[in-house]
Amino acid sequence: MDITVNGLSKTYTGGAAPVMAIKNCSLKIKSGEQIAVTGASGSGKSTLLHLIAGLERADSGSIKYDNTDITEMSQNKLDDFRLKNIGIVFQSFNLLPEFTAYENIILPLMLQSKKIDKTRIDKLAEYLDLDSRCEHLPSKLSGGQQQRVAIARALANEPTVLLCDEPTGNLDKKSSKAVIDLLFNISNKLNVTLIVVTHDESIAKRFDRIITISDGVLGGDIQ
Amino acid sequence: MKGSLFIISKYIRSHKGRFISLVICISLFITAIITVMWYNDSFKYSENEKYKQKNGAYALIDYYVNEDIVSENKKELTNENAGLLKGYWSLNSDDQNITIGYADENAAGLIPITMRQGRLPQNQDEAAIEKLTYDLLGLKADIGDRVSFEIKDSSGNTITKEFILTGITDNFYRSLREKYNGSQRISIPTILIGDEDIAPLYVHIVAGEDTFLTRNLESESTYSSWADSQQMQTKIRVNNIIFIPLTLFFVITSVVGIFSVSSYFFKDIEKHLRLLRCIGFSKKKAKKMILIYILIFWLLSLIISILISALILFILHWISSYSSRTLLISAGTVPFLCAATASALIITVSFFVQLKKFYKKSPVREEIYTTKKSRKSRTELKKCCHNAYGRKNRIEKITCITMIFLCVGMSVFGSFLPLFNARGTTWADPDLFTDDRDYSLHMTGGGGNSDSFYIQFPSGSGINRKAADKLLSDSSIEVEEASVYNLCHPFFLTSSKTPENRYIEQHFIDAAEKKIDPLFRNKKTSEMIKLAGGNAEKDCIIDLPVRWLSKKCVEKNINITNGSFDMDEFNSGKGIIAPDSLCSVGDVFTMIIPIPDKNATEENIYEHISFECTQIKVTSTYDAVKADMNDLVVSLDYLFSVYPDLNYEELVLKNTDKSNIEKTTEIEDQLEFVLSLSGDDVELYNYSEMAKEFYDDVNAQTFQLILSIFVFVIMIITAVVFSNYIQVRSNIMSYAVMRAIGARVGVIRRLILSEADRILIIGTITGTAAGWGISLFFAYIAWNIKTWDIFLFYVMPVFILTVLLLYIGSHAAVKCAVRSLISESIIERLNTVE
Incomplete structure (x- = not known):
C-alpha cells in the first residue's frame, strides 16, 4: 500500500503554551519501502508515526493509504482499518500482562473474531524464536523476547504496513541488532512497508531511506 | 516523612x-x-x-409504707432515686375515694405524672388535678382559677380547703391501682398540692431501682416491674431474632x-x-x-x-x-x-x-528463565479475558458475587419475611383481631362463700351500672355483650324425689358422679322453699348455672334450635332459653333470686337479704354444642328490674365511629370514668388499642425490616457499582493497548460487560435460589397462612427491581469507566505513567 501524507499538522494544547508537534509535513511512501525516521528527542518523529498509524488525529492535512484517506474516517472505521492493515510495535512493548505470549500474538485475530490459523501462528512464533515461550506471561520473558512478541502481534494480521516506534529503545545493542535484522527480513519476505522511528544513527544508516525531522518540520529525505 | x-x-x-x-x-x-x-x-x-x-419508669412500688421508716430513711431513699407519694386528706364523699396529697419530683418523674395543661403545684396554695378526677368531680375551673374542696380532717370534721388550679395531669391513678395487690381499698392522691410537710394519711414509695432498702421496707403491698419489663425485653429479644441475622x-x-x-x-x-x-x-x-x-x-x-x-x-x-x-x-x-x-x-x-x-x-x-508454563492459552477473546482478568481479580470477583448473592437473596427473603411475620402473628391470635369488639370491661373476681348465697363482696362489685348505662346510651357505642354470671346466682326449687325435668335430673346425676351435695342448704333454705311455694319436707333448693344476658347479646350469640324467641316474654323474665341437649320447650323452673341490700356484708348477710321468686318457662332452646355451654339463659333486663343495685359483670362494646378521633377519645375517657367507679377487680381491655399497639409493633418491625433491607440493598448495589468501576479502571491500560491495535470501543465495552454480566448472573442465580428457597420453605411449613399475594405483590416487584438496579448500575459503571477510552487519545492513555 502506498502512503501519501499531505500538509499534515498537529498541535498539542493543554500545557502552558500550545506545541506544534508537526508542521505542514508532506511525504510519499511506496509500498514495500523501508524507511527510518530520525530526529532529536521531541522533534515530532513519534507524533508523525502515530498520525500515520491513526492513533492520533491530525489538525489539518491528509493521510492516504492508496486512495483511502484515513483522516476522513470515523473512529470505528479507523480502528477497523488499523486492525486489518497496520501493525504497530511500541518502544515499551505494551503487551497485555495478564495474557500469555501466545494470546498477545493472536490478539489482533481474536479482536476480529477470525479463525486462528494455528499453523501459521506457530510458524511465526518459531520464526521469531518464541515457540518455547508461548505459554508464558510477559513478566516471565526477557526484554528481547517481549519485543519479539510485540513484533509477532503486529504481524499476526498480515498487515501491509509495519510501524515501529523506537523498537530497540529498551534493548541492549545485541538485541537491538537482532530486532532490526528481523524487521528487515520480515519486510523483505512479506513485502511489508516498514517505517521505523529511531534516534539511533547507526540503526538509521541501515535503511534505504532516512527522513529527518526537526521541530515538527521534515528536514532531509535521504534515499 | x-x-x-x-x-x-x-x-x-x-x-x-x-x-x-x-x-x-x-x-x-x-x-x-x-x-x-x-x-x-x-x-x-x-x-x-x-x-x-x-x-412508668419505676422498678418497684411500696404501697402503704410505715411513715416512721420513711422519715428515717428519707435521704437515702432520695439518693436511691425513690420518690414519695403521700395522701393528706380524703374528699368528703361517700362514693368517691379521692385524696389530696403530694408527689415529689422523683415520684412525678417515675410514674410519670405528665401535664395535659399547666404545671405541677409548687406550694401549699396550689393544686393540680388528674383529668379523670377533674371529670368525676364535675369541675369547670380553668388554670389559674380557685377551686375548693370539702375534706375530712384528722378529727373527722369537714373543712373547706381552697387552692389555685395550676394544672391538669394525664390519668395515672389507674396504672398505679392496677399494680396494687393488697386487701384494702387503695388510695392514691389525684389532687396534688405543693406542700410536703403535712402529716400524711398514707405513704407510697415509687422507686426507680430495685434496691435492698426499698425491697425491705414494711409495706402493705409491693409491686415489682421485673415481670412486665421482662415482657418488654422479650419483645426486644424477639425483634433481635430478626435483626441479628441481618446485622450478621x-x-x-x-x-x-x-x-x-x-x-x-x-x-x-x-x-x-x-x-x-x-x-x-x-x-x-x-x-x-x-x-x-x-x-x-x-x-x-x-x-x-x-x-x-x-x-x-x-x-x-x-x-x-x-x-x-x-x-x-x-x-x-x-x-x-x-x-x-x-x-x-x-x-x-x-x-x-x-x-x-x-x-x-x-x-x-519475576524469574524469566523458568521453563514452567504459566497456563494454557485460549484462542477465543472472551475466554481469554475471563481467564486473564479472572485470575488477576479473583478475590474482588468472589466478593462481588457474594455481595450480589446477598443482595438478591435478601431482596427476596427480606421483603417476604416482615409481611409473613405480621400475617402469621395475626393468624395465631384471631381473637385480638376481630372486628366484633373494641372494648371490654370484665370483672375478674367471682364466686364467694356458699353460706352467703354465692354473693360477691364487698357490695357494689362489678361494673358500675349507672355509669355504664350512660356510656351504653351513646349512639356511637354498640353493645356486643352485656352479662352477669357470678354476681347473681339464682336458686331453684325442686322435688327431692322427682326432678321436674331432665335439666334438674342431670344436676343430681352430675353431683352424684362428683360425689358432692347436690342441694343448697343454709339458714334461709326453709324460708326460700316456703317463699317459692314449696314443701319444706318434700322439696329442696338447688343451684343451677344461669347466664343473664341482654336481648342484643342473645340475638348475636345464641343460636335458637327449637321454639321461638319471644322478646317480650324474655324481657319479662318469664321466658328463658335453655340448652337443647337437656331441655325441651315448655320445661318449667321455679327460680329464687337472692337480693342483698346496700348494707349487706359477709357477716350480716342473713339480716340484709331478700328473695324474688318467679316461675320461668323454656320458650326456646339453643345449640349447646355450638355455644359450648349448658347454662339457662335468662334476661338481664329482668334481673336488673328485680335487683336494681346489681352491676354488670361483663361488657363488650364496639365503637361504630372509630374514624372520629375526638369521639373515640371521649368514649375512652368515659370508659376510664366507668372503671374508676367500678369495683377494684374490674379490668378494661381496649382491644382497639391492643390491636393498634400490636399492629404498630408489627408495622414498626415491618418498616424497620423493609428499611434495613432497602438500605442494605442500596448499599450493596452501590458497592457493586463502584467495585465494577474500580475493576474496569484497573485494567484500563490493557484496554488502551487493544484500542491501539484496532479494537473498537464497542467491542471492548461488550467484553467488559460480558464479564460483569457473568458475575451478575452467578450472583443473581445463587441469590435467587437461596432467597426464594428459604421464603418458600417458610411458606410451606406455615401452609395455612396465605402467602401467594405476598410473593406476587411484594416479593416479586422488589426482586425484579433489585436485579434491574444491579444490572443497570453495573452497566452504567462500566460505561462510565470506559468513557476515557473514547474521550482521551489512545497515545495519551498509553503514555500515562502508572
Whole structure:
C-alpha cells in the first residue's frame, strides 16, 4: 500500500503554551519501502508515526493509504482499518500482562473474531524464536523476547504496513541488532512497508531511506 | 516523612477518581456496620422510652409504707432515686375515694405524672388535678382559677380547703391501682398540692431501682416491674431474632468488602512501591508510608461513613415521626468505636499481609528463565479475558458475587419475611383481631362463700351500672355483650324425689358422679322453699348455672334450635332459653333470686337479704354444642328490674365511629370514668388499642425490616457499582493497548460487560435460589397462612427491581469507566505513567 501524507499538522494544547508537534509535513511512501525516521528527542518523529498509524488525529492535512484517506474516517472505521492493515510495535512493548505470549500474538485475530490459523501462528512464533515461550506471561520473558512478541502481534494480521516506534529503545545493542535484522527480513519476505522511528544513527544508516525531522518540520529525505 | 507525604499526595492528586471511589466503597461498608448498630440501639431506646411512658419508669412500688421508716430513711431513699407519694386528706364523699396529697419530683418523674395543661403545684396554695378526677368531680375551673374542696380532717370534721388550679395531669391513678395487690381499698392522691410537710394519711414509695432498702421496707403491698419489663425485653429479644441475622449479613459483607477493597487499593499502589524499592526506599520507610496511606484512607472513610449513618438515622427518625412509632435516635459511641476499630484492623491487616507478600518477591521482575508454563492459552477473546482478568481479580470477583448473592437473596427473603411475620402473628391470635369488639370491661373476681348465697363482696362489685348505662346510651357505642354470671346466682326449687325435668335430673346425676351435695342448704333454705311455694319436707333448693344476658347479646350469640324467641316474654323474665341437649320447650323452673341490700356484708348477710321468686318457662332452646355451654339463659333486663343495685359483670362494646378521633377519645375517657367507679377487680381491655399497639409493633418491625433491607440493598448495589468501576479502571491500560491495535470501543465495552454480566448472573442465580428457597420453605411449613399475594405483590416487584438496579448500575459503571477510552487519545492513555 502506498502512503501519501499531505500538509499534515498537529498541535498539542493543554500545557502552558500550545506545541506544534508537526508542521505542514508532506511525504510519499511506496509500498514495500523501508524507511527510518530520525530526529532529536521531541522533534515530532513519534507524533508523525502515530498520525500515520491513526492513533492520533491530525489538525489539518491528509493521510492516504492508496486512495483511502484515513483522516476522513470515523473512529470505528479507523480502528477497523488499523486492525486489518497496520501493525504497530511500541518502544515499551505494551503487551497485555495478564495474557500469555501466545494470546498477545493472536490478539489482533481474536479482536476480529477470525479463525486462528494455528499453523501459521506457530510458524511465526518459531520464526521469531518464541515457540518455547508461548505459554508464558510477559513478566516471565526477557526484554528481547517481549519485543519479539510485540513484533509477532503486529504481524499476526498480515498487515501491509509495519510501524515501529523506537523498537530497540529498551534493548541492549545485541538485541537491538537482532530486532532490526528481523524487521528487515520480515519486510523483505512479506513485502511489508516498514517505517521505523529511531534516534539511533547507526540503526538509521541501515535503511534505504532516512527522513529527518526537526521541530515538527521534515528536514532531509535521504534515499 | 515529608517524602512519603509528597508521594501520597501526588498519587491522590493524579488518581482522584479512583481514590474517591475506593474511599466511598469502604465508607459504604463501614456505614453498613455503624447504621445497623445505631438503628438497633435506637429501636431499643425507643421501645424503652415507650414502655416507660406507658408503664412508668419505676422498678418497684411500696404501697402503704410505715411513715416512721420513711422519715428515717428519707435521704437515702432520695439518693436511691425513690420518690414519695403521700395522701393528706380524703374528699368528703361517700362514693368517691379521692385524696389530696403530694408527689415529689422523683415520684412525678417515675410514674410519670405528665401535664395535659399547666404545671405541677409548687406550694401549699396550689393544686393540680388528674383529668379523670377533674371529670368525676364535675369541675369547670380553668388554670389559674380557685377551686375548693370539702375534706375530712384528722378529727373527722369537714373543712373547706381552697387552692389555685395550676394544672391538669394525664390519668395515672389507674396504672398505679392496677399494680396494687393488697386487701384494702387503695388510695392514691389525684389532687396534688405543693406542700410536703403535712402529716400524711398514707405513704407510697415509687422507686426507680430495685434496691435492698426499698425491697425491705414494711409495706402493705409491693409491686415489682421485673415481670412486665421482662415482657418488654422479650419483645426486644424477639425483634433481635430478626435483626441479628441481618446485622450478621451486614457485618460479614462489610468485612469481606473492606478487605477486598483494601487489597485492591494496595495492588494499585504496589507499582509505586516497586519503583520506590528499586531506587532504595527501605522496608521501614515503606511501612511508614503504608501506615500514612491507611490513616488517610481510613479516616476519610470513617468521616464519610459517620455522616452518612447520621443522615440515614435522621431520615428514619423523620419518616417515623409521621407514624405512631417515632424512632428516637440513640447514636452511642460503642457502635462507632466497634466499626472504627474493626475497619482499621481489617484495612491494616489487608495492607500488611500484602506488604509481606510484596517483599518476598523481587522488585524488578519475576524469574524469566523458568521453563514452567504459566497456563494454557485460549484462542477465543472472551475466554481469554475471563481467564486473564479472572485470575488477576479473583478475590474482588468472589466478593462481588457474594455481595450480589446477598443482595438478591435478601431482596427476596427480606421483603417476604416482615409481611409473613405480621400475617402469621395475626393468624395465631384471631381473637385480638376481630372486628366484633373494641372494648371490654370484665370483672375478674367471682364466686364467694356458699353460706352467703354465692354473693360477691364487698357490695357494689362489678361494673358500675349507672355509669355504664350512660356510656351504653351513646349512639356511637354498640353493645356486643352485656352479662352477669357470678354476681347473681339464682336458686331453684325442686322435688327431692322427682326432678321436674331432665335439666334438674342431670344436676343430681352430675353431683352424684362428683360425689358432692347436690342441694343448697343454709339458714334461709326453709324460708326460700316456703317463699317459692314449696314443701319444706318434700322439696329442696338447688343451684343451677344461669347466664343473664341482654336481648342484643342473645340475638348475636345464641343460636335458637327449637321454639321461638319471644322478646317480650324474655324481657319479662318469664321466658328463658335453655340448652337443647337437656331441655325441651315448655320445661318449667321455679327460680329464687337472692337480693342483698346496700348494707349487706359477709357477716350480716342473713339480716340484709331478700328473695324474688318467679316461675320461668323454656320458650326456646339453643345449640349447646355450638355455644359450648349448658347454662339457662335468662334476661338481664329482668334481673336488673328485680335487683336494681346489681352491676354488670361483663361488657363488650364496639365503637361504630372509630374514624372520629375526638369521639373515640371521649368514649375512652368515659370508659376510664366507668372503671374508676367500678369495683377494684374490674379490668378494661381496649382491644382497639391492643390491636393498634400490636399492629404498630408489627408495622414498626415491618418498616424497620423493609428499611434495613432497602438500605442494605442500596448499599450493596452501590458497592457493586463502584467495585465494577474500580475493576474496569484497573485494567484500563490493557484496554488502551487493544484500542491501539484496532479494537473498537464497542467491542471492548461488550467484553467488559460480558464479564460483569457473568458475575451478575452467578450472583443473581445463587441469590435467587437461596432467597426464594428459604421464603418458600417458610411458606410451606406455615401452609395455612396465605402467602401467594405476598410473593406476587411484594416479593416479586422488589426482586425484579433489585436485579434491574444491579444490572443497570453495573452497566452504567462500566460505561462510565470506559468513557476515557473514547474521550482521551489512545497515545495519551498509553503514555500515562502508572
